[in-house]
Amino acid sequence: MDELRPLCEVPTFGNTDSKYQQIQVNLAKLSLLLGTTPDLLASEELQTYLITILHPPHGLLPAEQYFREEDDNKDGPARDQTAWYPFHKVSEKALMLLHSSLSHTPPPSVARSNIAIAAITYADLADPWTSPTSHHLSATLRSSNRELSSAQTLVAILTTTIKPLFKSPLTPAGRAPQRESTNKGAALQTPIWPRELPQAVTLLSYITAHLSTDTLESAWPLLIPPLLSIHDGTNPEHKTSASNLLSALLPKLPDGLLTRTGLVPVLRDALVPDLLLLPPLTPTRYSVPLLRATYGVLRTLAQTSATDNRPRVEQLDAIFYIGIVRGFTFAGENARIAGELMRQISALVMDMKVYAVRHLGDLVRIFGTVLGDPFVGVAQGLLAATLDAVETMVGVCWVRLCRYVPEVLKAITSCYRTVCWGGERKGGAEVVDRLRKIVSILRSVMAAEKREVEMVELEESIAQADGRLAGLFDSG
Numbered sequence: 001m002d003e004l005r006p007l008c009e010v011p012t013f014g015n016t017d018s019k020y021q022q023i024q025v026n027l028a029k030l031s032l033l034l035g036t037t038p039d040l041l042a043s044e045e046l047q048t049y050l051i052t053i054l055h056p057p058h059g060l061l062p063a064e065q066y067f068r069e070e071d072d073n074k075d076g077p078a079r080d081q082t083a084w085y086p087f088h089k090v091s092e093k094a095l096m097l098l099h100s101s102l103s104h105t106p107p108p109s110v111a112r113s114n115i116a117i118a119a120i121t122y123a124d125l126a127d128p129w130t131s132p133t134s135h136h137l138s139a140t141l142r143s144s145n146r147e148l149s150s151a152q153t154l155v156a157i158l159t160t161t162i163k164p165l166f167k168s169p170l171t172p173a174g175r176a177p178q179r180e181s182t183n184k185g186a187a188l189q190t191p192i193w194p195r196e197l198p199q200a201v202t203l204l205s206y207i208t209a210h211l212s213t214d215t216l217e218s219a220w221p222l223l224i225p226p227l228l229s230i231h232d233g234t235n236p237e238h239k240t241s242a243s244n245l246l247s248a249l250l251p252k253l254p255d256g257l258l259t260r261t262g263l264v265p266v267l268r269d270a271l272v273p274d275l276l277l278l279p280p281l282t283p284t285r286y287s288v289p290l291l292r293a294t295y296g297v298l299r300t301l302a303q304t305s306a307t308d309n310r311p312r313v314e315q316l317d318a319i320f321y322i323g324i325v326r327g328f329t330f331a332g333e334n335a336r337i338a339g340e341l342m343r344q345i346s347a348l349v350m351d352m353k354v355y356a357v358r359h360l361g362d363l364v365r366i367f368g369t370v371l372g373d374p375f376v377g378v379a380q381g382l383l384a385a386t387l388d389a390v391e392t393m394v395g396v397c398w399v400r401l402c403r404y405v406p407e408v409l410k411a412i413t414s415c416y417r418t419v420c421w422g423g424e425r426k427g428g429a430e431v432v433d434r435l436r437k438i439v440s441i442l443r444s445v446m447a448a449e450k451r452e453v454e455m456v457e458l459e460e461s462i463a464q465a466d467g468r469l470a471g472l473f474d475s476g
Contacts, residue, residue, distance in 0.1 A: 003033055003037075004030075004033065004040050004043060004045065004046065005045065007026045007029050007030050007033065008026075008030075008045055008046060008048075008049035009026075010023070010049070010052060010053060011023065016057055016059045016060060016086075017083075017086055020086035020087050020089075020090050021086055023053055023090050024086065024089055024090055024093070027090065027093045027094065027097065028093075030046075030097065031093070031097065034097070034100070038104065041100055041101045041104035041105070042101070042104055042105040043101075044108075044111070046097075046101060047098065047101055047107065047111065047115065048111075050094045050097055050098045050101070050118070051098075051111075051114050051115060051117075051118045053090055053091075053094050054091055054094050054095065054098070054118040054121060054122075055118075055121070055199075056087070056121065056127075056129040056198050056199055057087060058194070058195045058198060060083050060084055060087060060128070060129070061128070061194065061198055084128055084129060084131075087129060088129075088131040088133075088134065091122065091129065091130075091131070091134045092131065092133045092134050092137060095118075095119075095122070095134055095137040095138060095141060096137060098115070098118065098119075098141065099137065099140065099141050099144070102115070102141070102144075102145055103144070106145075106147075107145075112147060112148065112153050112156070113153055113156040113157050113160060113161065115145075115148060116142075116148040116149070116153050116154070116157060117157060117161060117199075117203065119138050119141045119142050119145075119148055120138070120142070120148075120157075120199075120202065120203055120206045121138070121199040121202060121203070122134045122135055122137070122138035123135070123138055123139070123142075123202055123205075123206050124202045124205065124206075127199065127202055129198075129199075149210055151210075151211060151212070151215045154206075154207045154210060154211060155211075155215070155219050155222070157203060157207065158207060158219060158222035158223065159222060161197065161203075162197075162200065162203065162204065162222065162226050163222055163225075163226070165192060165193045165196060165197055165200065165226070166193065166225050166226040166229040166230075167225070167229060191229070191230075191233050193226075193229075193230070194235075194238075200226065200230070201230065201238070201241045201242075201245070204223065204226060204227065204230075204245055205241075205244075205245055205248070207223070208223065208245055208248050208249045208252070209248065211252075212252075213252050213253070213254060216249075216252055216253055216254065217254050217257075220249075220253055220257065223249060224249075224263065227242050227245055227246055227249070228242070228266075228267075228270060230242040231243065231246075231270060231271075232270065236277060236282060236286035236287070236290050237286065239274055239277075239290055239293075239294075240286075240289050240290045240293045241293075243271065243274070243290070243293035243294050243296070243297040244293045244296070244297070246267070246271075246297045246300075246301075247293070247296050247297040247300045250297070250300050250301060250304045251300065251304055253304070258301075258304065258305045259305060264301065264305045267301055268298070268301065268315070271294055271297060271298055271301075272298070272318070272319075272322060272323075274290055274291075274294040275291065275294055275295070275298075275319070275322055275323035275326075275327065276322070276323075276326060276327070276330065277290055277291075278291075278327060278330050278331035278334075278337060279331050279334050279337060284334060284336050284337060287331075287337060288336055288337065288340050291323075291327075291337070291340050291341070291344070292340060292343075292344075294323075295319065295323065295344045295347065295348075298315070298319050299316070299319070299347060299348070299351055301315070302315035302316050302319075302351070303351070309355070313352055313355045316348055316351055316352050316355075317352075317358070317359075319348065320348055320352075320359055320362075323341075323344070324341055324344065324345060324348070324362075324366070325362055325366075327341050328341060328366055328369070332366075332369070332370075335379040335381070335382045336381075336382075338370060338379075338382050339379070339381045339382040339385045339386075340385075342370070342382065342385035342386050342388070342389045343385050343388070343389075345363065345366075345389040345392070345393075346385075346388050346389045346392040349363075349389070349392050349393055349396050349397070350392060350396065352396075353396060354396065354397070354399065356393070356396055356397050357397045357399065357400040360393070360397055360400060360401065360404055361404075363389075363393050363397075364404045364407045364408060364411070365407075367386060367389070367390055367393075367408070367411050368407060368410065368411040368414075370382065370386050371386060371390075371411040371412065371414055371415040372410075372411060372414040372415070373418075374418055376415060376418060377415075377418050377419050377428070377431075383415075383431060387431070387434050387435075387438070390408070390411075390412075390438060391434075391437075391438060391441070394408075394438065394441050394442065394445065395441075398441075398445045398448070401442075401445050402445065402446060402449050402451060405442055405445070405446060405455070405458070406458060408438075408442060409439070409442065409458055409459075409462065412435050412438055412439060412472070413462055413469055413472060415431075415435060416432065416435050416469065416471075416472045417466075417468075417469065419431050419432060419435075420432065420468070420471070421468070432471075432472075435472060436472060436473075436474065439459075439472060439473060442455065443455055459473045
């Protein structure tokens with residue numbers, strides 16, 4: 001034991017890089033010592049040391065500066081993996097030694113949650129502290145020690161580790177109190193969890209995925225507060241993570257729980273402002289995934305909290321007006337944002353079904369603006385998403401579409417002109433085929449209402465105005 005103790009000391013001097021280089025040296029010596037003295041694997045001091053060094057260092061996490069102009073020219077958050085290399089080597093070796101230790105002797109119940117945290121920390125490859133090797137070792141460790149993922153262990157993590165870091169927005173009875181909405185009081189305070197427990201999101205994600213609905217009946221008050229606290233900060237990546245986690249959690253909650261506890265308006269008030277975190281104030285690289293996550297969780301909230309059509313559609317209507325209509329007003333010229341909004345239009349229309357007809361005027365106006373842009377052919381992603389949304393709208397709302405057919409045809413004609421006469425562009429033939437398909441669907445819509453003659457007259461007037469447009473109607 002005397003030989004073990006000096007090797008289980010965490011360096012306190014030097015920079016982060018030099019500390020982890022020293023830990024690597026100590027781990028190499030530990031491996032040799034444990035190979036000759038395997039009884040030391042049962043040492044509680046060894047397990048405590050390994051758990052300690054497996055905790056991701058806050059000093060290597062990127063500074064929270066999100067609003068630099070150059071961010072918009074990148075596809076995703078920059079990660080300096082080189083800086084993490086010494087820690088990756090340490091974590092990989094520590095996980096191997098921890099696996100050997102647990103194979104030699106099961107962990108005492110009092111230490112089980114801490115060991116589980118160390119293993120679960122590496123469950124998400126997207127985390128900068130997780131390497132492919134540590135991710136694999138973590139999975140192996142958890143699969144060979146099932147108690148690390150048991151409901152009892154996961155609830156213990158929520159109770160003893162997660163809960164103390166987050167101020168609860170719930171009353172002692174588990175109900176929603178009067179609460180400041182997001183980006184106000186909570187946003188003025190610097191959260192302590194990114195420093196004390198940077199892997200909190202990974203832990204919450206793993207726990208959410210592995211707890212059954214029956215367990216959530218009693219454990220949900222331990223999940224909602226930290227998720228709302230994470231969301232209420234100013235970091236858009238944290239907001240995105242919290243929204244994605246809520247999307248996974250809400251369908252697993254017991255039926256009626258959200259309504260009984262009054263959490264629906266609390267969640268909605270916290271999430272809806274995120275629909276307007278748009279460029280230029282929020283860089284595109286953060287805004288796009290945040291929009292995708294926010295629309296997703298709000299749609300899930302509407303589906304899980306309302307059993308009747310009317311309240312469900314009312315929630316979706318609010319999302320459409322606040323998010324889609326205002327979103328195109330403020331950031332519609334940003335092709336990536338517009339493309340994401342178009343994808344959300346398709347999802348919302350599918351969710352609203354026939355009730356989406358009340359938005360036909362706004363939808364046709366938005367489609368006309370985008371398809372009428374002379375540069376729409378350059379933004380292939382936006383154009384494809386827009387045509388998807390048009391097809392979805394026509395398929396769902398055809399019963400009330402006849403009065404808008406002339407405007408839709410105008411938008412389709414403008415896009416056809418841009419694609420055909422704007423020079424050779426990749427995917428141009430495919431776009432033309434899709435435009436002709438939409439025209440064919442519009443003919444069927446008009447025919448269903450006994451207005452075939454009107455449709456023929458519209459096509460003829462367009463072709464007579466410019467003979468080159470006649471090719472749009474070649475689909476027969």
